Amino acid sequence: MQGARHVVCAVSGGVDSAVAALLLRRRGYQVTGVFMKNWDSLDEHGVCTADKDCEDAYRVCQILDIPFHQVSYVKEYWNDVFSDFLNEYEKGRTPNPDIVCNKHIKFSCFFNYAVDNLVVKLLQAADSFKDQTFFLSQVSQDALRRTLFPLGGLTKDFVKKIAAENRLHHVLQKKESMGICFVGKRNFENFILQYLQPRPGKFISIEDNKVLGTHKGWFLYTLGQRANIGGLREPWYVVEKDGVRGDVLVAPRTDHPALYRDLLRTGRVHWVAEEPPAALVRDKMMECHFRFRHQMALVPCVLTLNQDGTVWVTAVKAVRALALGQFAVFYKGGECLGSGKILRLGPSAYTLQKGRSRPDVTVEGSSIGRGDSPGQGPTL
16 A cells, blocks of 8 residues: 655745755655745735745646645734744844744644645555555544555565565565454454353254254354354355344355345445545445455445445445445545445345345344335435
8 A cells, every 4th residue: 555645845936946846746746836925915115026926836836737725824924923023123133034934834834734734645555465555444644644655666576675685584484464453363263252252053044044053152253254064064154143143144155145245334434535525425426446355356336425424335246245344445546535334234135036034133234124225315
């Protein structure tokens, strides 16, 4: 992953700031030029000087093909810089207003403006296998503004080459870190049952409601995984979970239609750069892509924005093993837009084929009822 390196550059209308903006752009930064107006438009003789500087600064931005903004700190300059300048002279001293201006205007007022208006985009990395945008999709703008991703433009092979050239051989052959963040790989069932009480339940076939076996807790399973039911040779896969009864519903094939859905609803979405994207606000719908597992292929979808900041996600075609609690992470044009936790799922292809729905219980995978769909304003 790589944050789009975006900088705010003060452009005064002079050659130094113009070349500074040019060099930043050549070095790969996304530059926004900002002209500061800190004095009244008319000088003591009625000549408008700031306007000419502003025009020159605007032309610089046009030539460099960068956005141009203008800010004004006339009041702040008068109170914090010029009044001090006059007071010092009145006391018979020799002031240095440039030092005071840097302190109060350029590196206070303007700095705060730059930080507040600097929007960092989260871009996919050059190495798609190592791209971390999926895991960074809930990180705040404030944190991203202060974060560098030095490896974002490099492949893993090139990173290893750099390590080898700099005598870092002892880390070259280490395996990739896997498992739970800061915990690592564990026997999942044994590990979780050290912290959560067992809740025994039954494995039940979704096709004929036959009890196939027992388990130690429905929360130990996620949709799509193999159930490993004792005494059965054929593989069975988790397709739904009944949190009320504690049962895990299973199906006999890895591609069983009970595993496929094309509709979900998230909680309130965290948008990385724009809250939410202008096109989604304007049209209430937006085409993009999403994934809910790291490294899975991006899935074309349509987002429908709800008034509470949640979204409906309609996949172009049904996807396998959507599960509550996972994050739907959204992408468009190589940029990670943000993500929302999956809180509701549409009916599976199997349910639609059968023309039925299960009773109103807390079943992961069957939480959206008839009529509760995009455009009808359901609430969580």
